Amino acid sequence: MDLNTVVDVRDARRPAPWRPGDAWLGGGTYLFSEPQPHLRRLVDLSRMGWEPLRQLPDGSLEIAATCTITQLSRFGRRFEAVAAPLFEQCCRAFLASFKIWNMATVGGNLCNGLPAGPMISLTAALDGECLLQAQDGSRRRVKVADFITGAGRKDLGEGELLRSITLPARALASATAFRQASLYGLGRSGALVIGALDPQDGSLAVTITAATVRPIRLWFPLPPSQDELRDAIGSAVTDADWFDDIHGLPAWRRHMGFRLAEEIRRELTRDGVR
Template sequence: MDLNTVTAIRDPRVPGQWLPGDAWLAGGTYLFSEPQPRLRRLVDLSRFGWPAVTRQADGSLELAATCTIAELSRFAAGSGLPVARLVEQCCRAFLASFKIWNMATIGGNLCNALPAGPMISLTTALDGVCLLRAQDGTERRVAVADFVTGAGMKDLADGELLRSVTLPAVAPHQRTAFRQTSLYGLGRSGALLIGTRGAGFTLTVTASTRRPFRFTFPTVPDAAGLRAALGAIDDEDWFDDIHGLPAWRRHMTFRLAEEIRSELA
């Protein structure tokens, strides 16, 4: 879609004032999908040339905000890491064409903060931490689980930039279990749950809820213990839209959570 209110594209490497009507441009798959009448300028993040995935000296992985779904999939396939299968499962949860895969970015998926965002699911489950950079250059770090605060809502100030998401060194080596369901064969995720097992057991609930929920246990709980933990999700936190009623999403979450618990037990 043409954005006929946009009058300029700015290079972020060149000093300039952040103005009302500015927006960060990564892949643009959301920006160009519908009218954006408030926008006047786009600030093109691709000019930074950030490497898509960086292995840090301590074994952690830094995923650039501009890393595309295709780049992440290729990295995982050639990495030899146990987490590669989970990465591919989350990439496939987009149900997107190759054109979207080659343009959509991790950062865009997180910053849209949609409940069905599979990169939110992946990075929350792997205990990812967002690096945020303000206009004055100051930086802060926020866990992905806390970065997304609701449907379409995130902990991001005006003009603040999501630079990257870092996954801790232990994350790529854990056992994982993935479950996703939709009302339709090729529909948007109505519930997407991920279990991880390393030193303990963690269950991440997304898509069925307005924000990510991450439950950690010292060991795999019994069925009653897991159900009790999931019971802490308030009624208003279950998402409600055309892709699933809250009661159905809640039912499927409890069902898929038990499947994951049994698989990783």
């Protein structure tokens, strides 16, 4: 779609003062999908030259905000980490064409903040941490689960940039389980639940997305029983937290959230006993 209110596109490599009507341009798959009448200038990140994926000395993985879904998928197929299959599972949850895969970015998916964003699901489930950079160059870090604060809302200041997401080595060594539900065979995710079992201490993290307006990441020091899991979800997710749109009513999303979480508990913990 043509954005007829945009009058300028600036290369992000050339610093300039941030002004009203500016927006970061990554892959542009969302920006160009619908009218953006408030925009006047796009700040293009495509030439920043950031390495898409980089393993750090401590074993963690840094994913650049400009990493495309195609790049992440290819990397995941050869990545030797235990949690590597989760990369492809979440990429496939896009249900998008190869054209979208080649342009859409991990950072763009997070910054849209949509409940069904599968890159939110992936990075929140693996205890990811966002690196944010302000216009004055200062940086701060925030967990992905805290970065998304609601449907389409995120902890991002005016002109602030999501630079990268880091997944810790311990999470990458976790055994994972993935469940997704949609109202239609090729529909948007109505519920997406991921479990991650820590090999060191046996703790279990269960992350609910798509069904909720923000990621809900529950951590259990020991594998919970069925009742303990249900109680934890019931306490963490209020009635207002279950998302409501044409892709699923809150009551159905709530049912699927509980059901898929229990399936994951059984898969990863042998019915809660290891």
